[in-house]
Amino acid sequence: MIRFYNSLSRRLEDFKPINDKQVKLYSCGPTVYDFATVGNWRAFIFVDSLRRYLTNAGYSVKHVMNITDVGHLASDMDEGQDKLEAGAKREGKSVWQIASDYTAAFKLAAASLNLLPPNGYEGKHDSFARATDFIKPQIEIIQQLLKTGYAYQTDQAIYFDVSRQQDYGKLSGQSLADKQTAVRSQVVSDPAKRQPQDFALWFFVVGRFAKHTMRWDSPWGAGFPGWHLECSAIIHATLGEPIDIHTGGVDHIGTHHTNEIAQTEAAYGTPLANYWLHNEFLLVEGAKMAKSLGNFITIDDVKAKGFEPLALRLFFLQSHYRSQLNFSWTALQSSQTFLRRLQAWSDLQFQPQLGHKASAAKSYNAVLSRVNQALSDDLNTPVALASVAKLPELAEADGVDTAAQKILLDQLEDLFGLDLSQRQDLDSDQKKLLAKRESARRSNNFPLADELRQQLAATGVLLNDTPHGAIWSRAG
Incomplete structure (x- = not known):
């Protein structure tokens, strides 16, 4: 209900x-x-x-x-x-x-x-x-x-x-x-x-x-x-x-x-x-944000400081709509960091080398169930997102079931609108660099592997070496 x-x-x-x-x-x-x-x-x-x-x-x-x-x-x-x-x-x-x-x-x-x-x-x-x-x-x-x-x-x-x-x-x-x-x-x-x-x-x-x-x-x-x-x-x-x-x-x-x-x-x-x-109100230093008070901030101000608009969306969703919320750039930075973690988890859908345990899909279903339960209780988005926040940890423990993950991503997009299901795979040139780098790493050609890592970083792709292979993420 x-x-x-x-x-x-x-x-x-x-x-x-x-x-x-x-x-x-x-x-x-x-x-x-x-x-x-x-x-x-x-x-x-x-x-x-x-x-x-x-x-x-x-x-x-x-x-x-x-x-x-x-x-x-x-x-x-x-x-x-x-x-x-x-x-x-x-x-x-x-x-x-x-x-x-x-x-x-x-x-x-x-x-x-x-x-x-x-x-x-x-x-x-x-x-x-x-x-x-x-x-x-x-x-x-x-x-x-x-x-x-x-x-x-x-x-x-x-x-x-x-x-x-x-x-x-x-x-x-x-x-x-x-x-x-x-x-x-x-x-x-x-x-x-x-x-x-x-x-x-x-x-x-x-x-x-x-x-x-x-x-x-x-x-x-x-x-x-x-x-x-x-x-x-x-x-x-x-x-x-x-x-x-x-x-x-x-x-x-x-x-x-x-x-x-x-x-x-x-x-x-x-x-x-x-x-x-x-x-409820959004506050700035304990006072209501208002044009009449001269303490207002716009979307353009948010973008000018290097924040994604969707980080602001996530910032609001991390607090219950009936609770007063105090705005600060530090708090917005925390939300952007959280968004980056979720984006990195979403990008795992393009990296099947991770493999997965049978429990991965069950974990996704459990998360979605808790999300819907929280939202049914007066749209409790902070409790719902607390469950979503566990997804990167679950990936480390259980790997990624990419088919089940894509289904979950579509559900999360419908509910939260954070563009997690709209993420893009590496382009063909980046994939070639990644394959060369993985080959160099397996051949113990570490100087070449480091050089290729730097080339990928220059295109905005960061690498984390794991027993399953290199896991990539996009630089913030």
């Missing part, structure tokens, strides 16, 4: 999808006003791992991820400047160019981390659901909320009236009274708001937003949607409510996801999602 920690119930629950072996999965994606930080990537790698596991477990997963390319203000409480407008001003570009550039950068980085593209929607650009492609569905939700009395209009915006929602805040466990206390000290730009915690569904291009570039016509006047609305509209248009799983970071619980639930349930009278899964 698969179990997940459901943020809505605040306990571990057996996973029971709505439709047997079909899973509807939605993930909050990036706001494309700048490069995604490695803290952002923790959330995206988490949901990718979740999807991979469910697919490997036999479920057909329909996954939708949005891209926020309009309406995300600096504050989740509808205050401050639109982040894309700020990005355009920073770089001297149009907001449309900012959105295009950083969407492209996100997709490129996602590919380097082996993230599976969303498969539950196909738009005019790609399979990501952009907020600006769902303006009409967002307007339709607002119309429904106005009709049922859950929304109201001021001169500046249309707001959701949170006082109408009796169980508002059930996801966070924070009562409306508690939230009123929390926001009381904040500056509210619209004095006509009934409560400070009411959230915007639609901003009119007046006052502070009179020069807002992104704007659309609506039944109430030109404007643009509030940030929280897009996810509800996209889910309604692509997956339909309720969905099985909604994911995001813990920072979304108190406001963004709470508001998603409120507007969807008010508009359609049905739950938004049955399971809410949230990943």
Whole structure:
């Protein structure tokens, strides 16, 4: 039985999808006003791992991820400047160019981390659901909320009236009274708001937003949607409510996801999602990594320091998604070293001279069984990887059953996405050098053997002499 920690119930629950072996999965994606930080990537790698596991477990997963390319203000409480407008001003570009550039950068980085593209929607650009492609569905939700009395209009915006929602805040466990206390000290730009915690569904291009570039016509006047609305509209248009799983970071619980639930349930009278899964923060020196704090690191920073993007992926998988994780270059180096060991073990598939005992295949099956058992328990990737880490040691003891190893590698690739099954054999020239070197070694021509070892090293191939012959690995 698969179990997940459901943020809505605040306990571990057996996973029971709505439709047997079909899973509807939605993930909050990036706001494309700048490069995604490695803290952002923790959330995206988490949901990718979740999807991979469910697919490997036999479920057909329909996954939708949005891209926020309009309406995300600096504050989740509808205050401050639109982040894309700020990005355009920073770089001297149009907001449309900012959105295009950083969407492209996100997709490129996602590919380097082996993230599976969303498969539950196909738009005019790609399979990501952009907020600006769902303006009409967002307007339709607002119309429904106005009709049922859950929304109201001021001169500046249309707001959701949170006082109408009796169980508002059930996801966070924070009562409306508690939230009123929390926001009381904040500056509210619209004095006509009934409560400070009411959230915007639609901003009119007046006052502070009179020069807002992104704007659309609506039944109430030109404007643009509030940030929280897009996810509800996209889910309604692509997956339909309720969905099985909604994911995001813990920072979304108190406001963004709470508001998603409120507007969807008010508009359609049905739950938004049955399971809410949230990943914890990535910390830097004990503080949350954030652009606003100036302590953020990007994929380009990781690569500039000589690390593989997949080492970062492995770094995240070595910690449980619900545990806070402190980032350091030393910790990332440990993950890269671990990745190198797994790559060297994978390369043994091309070296049948190792031979194997009958126990090798049984060892692989035992490892895979422990991996699946760990992943079924709230996606416990660190425990799963602890079993995977034993594979190089098992090779030393039992040799390698190359046929069984290839089957295991395919399974591990499906689950972890570390490219271990995509490793390449030596090229023909390297194989010739290796054969000459092995012949020289057997003939006790050690000077020639050393020379050929150096030639192989120059091509990135390192050798380890064993009783079975020379075992090669690729230099890091």
